[in-house]
Amino acid sequence: MKKIVLTAALGALAVLATAPAFANEDLAKKKNCLACHSVDKKVVGPAYKEVAAKYKGDKGAVDKLATKIIKGGSGSFGPAPMPANPQVSEAEAKQLATWVLGLK
Incomplete structure (x- = not known):
């Protein structure tokens, strides 16, 4: 019985551990980020x-990317500018940046 409970608990933890990744991808879809970006291939943006x-290894990356998400930017990945996305709040931008930086 203990083995069944332990297995169920580990399964639930695995689902919860992956939930934020799906939630952030859902947020990226909701905020229209995936119109120009993809997880693993260049679209319009990287x-x-x-x-x-x-x-990787840049301690200020979350803040840098969150600012770019909200205000836009250019030159980091080529000549195509990234437009501002004012529909994204600062908290959402940080959530998206953290998710992107966690991808491998």
Whole structure:
């Protein structure tokens, strides 16, 4: 009986551990980020995995990316500018940046 309960508990933890990743992808869809980006391939903008690799080890990356998400930017990944996305709050931008930076 203990083994069944332990197995069920571990299964529930696995689902909960992956839930934020899905929630952040859902947020990216909701905020229209996936119109120009993809997790693993370049669309108009860089793949999120490419962004994560570029900023790996950068302690200020979450704040930098959150600002770019809200205000837009250009030059980091080529000549195409990233437009501002004023429909994203600062908290949502940080959530999205954290998710992107966690991709491998």
